[in-house]
Amino acid sequence: MANNFENTCEIRKTDQLGRFLVAKRDIKAGELILAEDPIVVGPYWDADISCLGCLRPASRTCKKCLRAPLCRECSRHDAVECDFYEHAPNLGKNFLFDHFNIITPIRCLLLYRSDRQKYDELLAMESHCDSRRGTEIWLIHEQYVVEPMLYEEAFQQIDDLVVTAELLQRICGVLDVNTFEIRGNMDSQGVQMNNLARGLYPRTSLMTHNCQTNTLIAVDGMSKLRLYASIAIKAGELLYYNYTRVLFSTFERQTHLRKGKYFVCSCARCSDPTELGTHLSSLKCTACADGFSLDIRNLEKVIGKHSKTLNPHHSLVLEAKQSLAGELRSMCMSYDLQNVPRQALKRKLELCEEMLQVLRVLDPGISRLTGIALYEYHAALVDLSRRNHDTGEIKTPELLERLQIAESALKEAIGMLVFEHPTTPEGHLTKKAMCELKELREYIQKVQAMEEDERTDRQFRGKRNNTGKGKK
Numbered sequence: 052m053a054n055n056f057e058n059t060c061e062i063r064k065t066d067q068l069g070r071f072l073v074a075k076r077d078i079k080a081g082e083l084i085l086a087e088d089p090i091v092v093g094p095y096w097d098a099d100i101s102c103l104g105c106l107r108p109a110s111r112t113c114k115k116c117l118r119a120p121l122c123r124e125c126s127r128h129d130a131v132e133c134d135f136y137e138h139a140p141n142l143g144k145n146f147l148f149d150h151f152n153i154i155t156p157i158r159c160l161l162l163y164r165s166d167r168q169k170y171d172e173l174l175a176m177e178s179h180c181d182s183r184r185g186t187e188i189w190l191i192h193e194q195y196v197v198e199p200m201l202y203e204e205a206f207q208q209i210d211d212l213v214v215t216a217e218l219l220q221r222i223c224g225v226l227d228v229n230t231f232e233i234r235g236n237m238d239s240q241g242v243q244m245n246n247l248a249r250g251l252y253p254r255t256s257l258m259t260h261n262c263q264t265n266t267l268i269a270v271d272g273m274s275k276l277r278l279y280a281s282i283a284i285k286a287g288e289l290l291y292y293n294y295t296r297v298l299f300s301t302f303e304r305q306t307h308l309r310k311g312k313y314f315v316c317s318c319a320r321c322s323d324p325t326e327l328g329t330h331l332s333s334l335k336c337t338a339c340a341d342g343f344s345l346d347i348r349n350l351e352k353v354i355g356k357h358s359k360t361l362n363p364h365h366s367l368v369l370e371a372k373q374s375l376a377g378e379l380r381s382m383c384m385s386y387d388l389q390n391v392p393r394q395a396l397k398r399k400l401e402l403c404e405e406m407l408q409v410l411r412v413l414d415p416g417i418s419r420l421t422g423i424a425l426y427e428y429h430a431a432l433v434d435l436s437r438r439n440h441d442t443g444e445i446k447t448p449e450l451l452e453r454l455q456i457a458e459s460a461l462k463e464a465i466g467m468l469v470f471e472h473p474t475t476p477e478g479h480l481t482k483k484a485m486c487e488l489k490e491l492r493e494y495i496q497k498v499q500a501m502e503e504d505e506r507t508d509r510q511f512r513g514k515r516n517n518t519g520k521g522k523k
């Protein structure tokens with residue numbers, strides 16, 4: 052199930068962290084640490100009703116079990132699941148449509164029937180039931196999973212397993228604490244074909260959280276997860292994965308981890324008010340261009356009133372800038388290149404530069420976000436430089452220099468995105484980037500030839516002028 056695992060890492064345990072993964076030997080950046088299939092895949096909490104075969108929007112019901120939602124293309128879903136619903140006593144035909152949130156918990160329970168080892172692995176995963184008991188999330192699961200299920204005869208027992216409220220809450224806890232996002236496949240036009248799903252990967256989920264990760268996770272369209280080292284990892288070092296978002300502020304990360312994963316992070320980034328010098332949570336200092344730390348808890352209140360006082364790299368400002376970069380990108384794509392407003396290209400370039408400055412510190416090594424930012428940076432630099440050259444604002448040697456910078460950014464982007472599976476959005480981007488690298492190299496050759504011609508021309512004119520002067 053989990054290949055490469057025994058060769059690269061081992062499981063350890065402490066009271067503070069529970070179980071965690073440690074590198075067994077030195078691992079190089081970009082090396083595959085493990086590949087793993089999920090033991091359960093299912094829709095996210097509160098997902099739209101989707102096909103149990105492929106998770107695309109559902110439009111009909113399975114002809115065999117007469118209960119499972121399916122899409123037009125799928126004629127079946129998992130055989131154990133189908134058989135279970137087919138023989139579920141007194142279960143209403145619309146039950147799964149009305150209570151779609153129970154789909155993934157039931158898939159977990161059905162492991163008891165289909166694969167006892169996987170079921171035991173699932174129950175060994177952290178659920179934090181004691182911390183969750185009686186909280187808002189517990190009550191929500193009580194209302195939308197436990198009560199509807201236990202009211203129905205069909206779910207009260209699976210073979211000799213008596214299903215209790217405590218067991219269902221435990222499964223909901225395991226799902227909340229341990230699942231990884233699985234993005235759908237893309238079609239040939241790059242459009243996402245199915246809804247987001249979540250999957251349980253027992254080995255990978257053992258990784259400890261750190262706000263600066265040393266691994267990269269790539270999940271392909273068949274839900275297989277591959278874990279790579281994003282930087283060199285020494286034997287004995289912990290394997291880390293960032294459970295939150297890189298560009299969240301300390302306040303947002305800490306809140307997410309405390310409320311959703313039930314621990315307080317004390318990593319180097321969280322312990323440093325400047326967030327490793329990036330000032331992602333800082334107000335703007337009135338005395339210097341840097342920033343100063345503040346009571347992060349009060350930050351949200353301050354933001355509304357003082358948005359002009361936030362550090363330019365503050366996470367909220369960066370988030371807005373990231374959205375702006377996305378908007379500019381769509382705008383640039385909707386125009387013919389020669390008509391794209393120059394201001395848009397300049398702004399996009401600036402935003403990418405800022406984003407890269409922060410990402411290099413907070414997500415060092417091989418990083419999906421850095422790869423995408425590098426790609427966008429190269430695209431803006433090529434387009435803007437071409438325009439500047441066409442209008443005579445820059446000369447050919449400067450164009451050449453900028454194109455060479457863009458080429459190395461694009462090469463670096465490909466080096467980071469090459470880990471992404473071809474069916475994912477980043478996989479599509481990698482393919483596009485590879486074609487564009489070829490085109491860019493051809494363009495650079497043309498510009499080199501143009502520069503050569505211009506130089507010869509200048510020399511020729513210089514000689515002619517000199518000769519002319521001599522004659523005079």
Ligand SMILES: C[S@@+](CC[C@H](N)C(=O)[O-])C[C@H]1O[C@@H](n2cnc3c(N)ncnc32)[C@H](O)[C@@H]1O
Nearest residue numbers: 068069070176177228229256257259260312314
């Ligand atoms: C996905 S599980 C990781 C595996 C888990 N340690 C186990 O024994 O099954 C996530 C849980 O591990 C613990 N954990 C992970 N990273 C941690 C960290 N940096 N500090 C403290 N606890 C951490 C927390 O209890 C968290 O909810």
